[in-house]
Amino acid sequence: MTLYWAVVFTLLGMALGSFFNVLADRLPAGKSIIRPASHCPACGVKLSVPDLVPVVSYLALKGRCRYCHAAIPRRMLMVELATGIMFLLLYLFYGLSPELGIALLYFSLLLLIFIIDLEQQLILNVIIYPSALAVLLINLIWPDTGITHGFLNGLAGGGAGLLLFLLIVIASRGGMGLGDVKMAGLMGLILGFPGIFVGIFLAVVSGGLVAGIILMLKRKSKRDPIPFGPFLSLGTMAAILWGQPIMDWYLGFFGF
Ligand SMILES: [Zn+2]
CATH class of the missing domain: 1.20.120 (Four Helix Bundle (Hemerythrin (Met), subunit A))
Known part of the structure; x- marks a missing residue:
């Protein structure tokens, strides 16, 4: 079960890391965190589901927008990875507990x-x-x-x-x-x-x-x-x- 939960918490962390990237972009600018949907800051194309898979999409696209090939800030990947690792380590530290x-x-x-x-x-x-x-x-x-x-x-x-x-x-x-x-x-x-x-x-x-x-x-x-x-x-x-x-x-x- 430990391995199962370890994977679950890592994936949960990477998904939330993706959301934290949105918050870190929009909150300081006073923008809504819900609308508009995620889009490329360079060309404005709305991102589709495969573009939004944490970590994997960044690596598959080699850090570039699928549509205009503008570089995606490396912070996107770093935060997704860091959150995934953080959630994994916290699970290992505390176990399943309040x-x-x-x-x-x-x-x-x-x-x-x-x-x-x-x-x-x-x-x-x-x-x-x-x-x-x-x-x-x-x-x-x-x-x-x-x-x-x-x-x-x-x-x-x-x-x-x-x-x-x-x-x-x-x-x-x-x-x-x-x-x-x-x-x-x-x-x-x-x-x-x-x-x-x-x-x-x-x-x-x-x-x-x-x-x-x-x-x-x-x-x-x-x-x-x-x-x-x-x-x-x-x-x-x-x-x-x-x-x-x-x-x-x-x-x-x-x-x-
Ligand atoms: Zn683009």
């Missing part, structure tokens, strides 16, 4: 935030607010699973995230935006208290490392801001999976 359902939802939202902030340097209210509402509801309905930490605990984590990032934004004077503050609030709702600190710690460390490497390679100048949202997303994902062991390991240093 936690798996919650994890699939959280990771999907975090991935979407990751893509849009990476491409547009935007963390959209239209994603953050409904996500926060969904997490609040989940915390209320399933307060005590391996992945949730209770309603009040979520509020405490959210408040801590908001406050900490508000201070950072004030201190950094434009290095970070209000989108990052709202994102930190969402992280806290998800990770609870003190889990929020693990998420932020991982985001700061990974963000600092990557920023250092990019500066060394001189791919960007110091004036070119590197969006922080993708690291907040990754830090949240890692903290969902390994927050407790990381906290135990860290506190172990101080003999707790």
Whole structure:
């Protein structure tokens, strides 16, 4: 059965990844996510069913539009593959359980935030607010699973995230935006208290490392801001999976 479900979750992930591509294209532009149907951005031809099969159609068409042969952005393939792999790994991590359902939802939202902030340097209210509402509801309905930490605990984590990032934004004077503050609030709702600190710690460390490497390679100048949202997303994902062991390991240093 494991193999069967592994295939099911991989395919489900690739199909949803295809939908996330549509969201990542249309939400920042304020376009409807339902109409018009998927079409080639270059020639405008409406895509038919064989053009829409995730991963397979991209590879079969060698990354080009069937009709006008314009290049299809590689991100389409990357997101479909990444979502498929993410769903597979989450299934292997959680097994068939309520936690798996919650994890699939959280990771999907975090991935979407990751893509849009990476491409547009935007963390959209239209994603953050409904996500926060969904997490609040989940915390209320399933307060005590391996992945949730209770309603009040979520509020405490959210408040801590908001406050900490508000201070950072004030201190950094434009290095970070209000989108990052709202994102930190969402992280806290998800990770609870003190889990929020693990998420932020991982985001700061990974963000600092990557920023250092990019500066060394001189791919960007110091004036070119590197969006922080993708690291907040990754830090949240890692903290969902390994927050407790990381906290135990860290506190172990101080003999707790
Ligand atoms: Zn075309």
